[in-house]
Amino acid sequence: MRFLLRALLAVGLPVVLVAAWWFGSAGSQDFYWPSLSTIVDAFGRTWTGAMFTEQVFPSLWRLLVGYLLAVVVGVALGVLIGTFRSVRSLLEPVLEFLRAFPPPVLVPAAILLSGIGDRTKILVIVFGCVWPVLLNTIEGVRGRDEVLSDTCRTYRVTGLLRLRHLVLRAASPQIVTGARQALPLAIILMVISEMMAANEGLGFTVLQFQRGFQIPEMWSGVLLLGVIGIVLSLLFRVAERSLLGWYHGQRAGQREW
């Protein structure tokens, strides 16, 4: 019963909004604001078959590679910086400088350097997404409980075992927070890089539709991007649950005491 109520609350507002859009826009004659049923129609026609494999799939691929690379680089650098004070003093000014760049600004320069291929777009995604992961990882590594560190020292848990069972796990709640913040950034940067420099991809296709006055198709592309965002954040939540089960369990227990 309570589960049902919660499910109802969760989907209630989206259902109402979609319904409002559907009926509010029904029979719309406005060229730029087609009815939702027209958009849904266009959606079915546009994004299946070859369009998916040729336009959507490459985008998703770049998104995935760029995002995962950003997480790996962010965590690796974060562990180094969080562990060694000297590395922190060495890198901090440079990182502060680099972080100040809005990542889209790099697109034109990156095109000059490495063309309009996958490499440029992945680079832009990595460059934008690495920051939240990096900063949160540093915080997580530095904020580790000292008693656990002492425990590792007295029991001579060192090297890779220590990295795996102490450093990374202790920082994992913060790492996950950073990775969650980076996810929408990755989608934004994927679209932007494709709008500025591409001959295929989702961002490119949406822009093409707009320029070709295929308005329902353009809207359906926007819709598709939203759906991708939701699906990815749901997948993220599943991954988080299995990764941080201990963390949520522990916190729930503490609240009970």
Place this chain on the structure above:
Amino acid sequence: MLEVRNLHKVYDGHGRRVTAVGDLTFTVPEGQFACVVGPSGCGKTTLLRVLAGLLPATSGEVSVRGTPVTAPPKDLAVVFQEYGRSLFPWLRVRANVELPLKAAGMGRAERRKLADEALAAVGLSDVDNAYPWQLSGGMQQRVAIARAIAYQPKVLLMDEPFAAVDAQTRADLEDLIRAVWQRLGVTLLFVTHDIDEAVYLGQRVIVLSASPTTVAEDLAIDLPATRDQLTTRSDARFTELRGQVYARIQKVKAPASEGAPA
């Protein structure tokens, strides 16, 4: 064997020098159960951390089984007061117990056997698959003790391990630790602020003075080896020893400035 010779520790930071340990000298022979008591803030924890190799001494010498301590010594295990923070919350009970053994390069089968034995010794065989935070405080401290047992140390240091558990659990854990000590034959240094606990547990009670810390009293506890919460604690000799330690601590708490009410 534990040797502490002229140990002196000063914390130096932010322009403030705090002497945690003044001049401490004592020796705990192999296999002895020694309790360290003293007024709060007398540097008990500092002493233990120096012995464990977690903190360098300012001057003086500390050695464990003949080897000067410069890093955490081999064959030495520590049970910390903060059980909730010394267990890995992301590892299940068994993995917590096995991790130090894994670090020592021990094979899977042997690890399993030692962990099973250790968990059985503390009466936790049935929760090996739980996470630490799913257990009560007393059970968590039992897991920490099991981890120390499985590690097969020659020297065991305990830092007020029962300070945060309820009285009933505490009595159970005291008897457990006596049994463990008798079975393993380890040298055990047990730091506590509880006089009754020190007298009940140890073969010897070392009373520390208030800061700057020195040994104020070194008392042999000549109670029978088999101890029992009821009979031992109502023994006349227990009361007498307890009174001696108590009087000594009262004295060191108020140094120099006499005139306290009788």
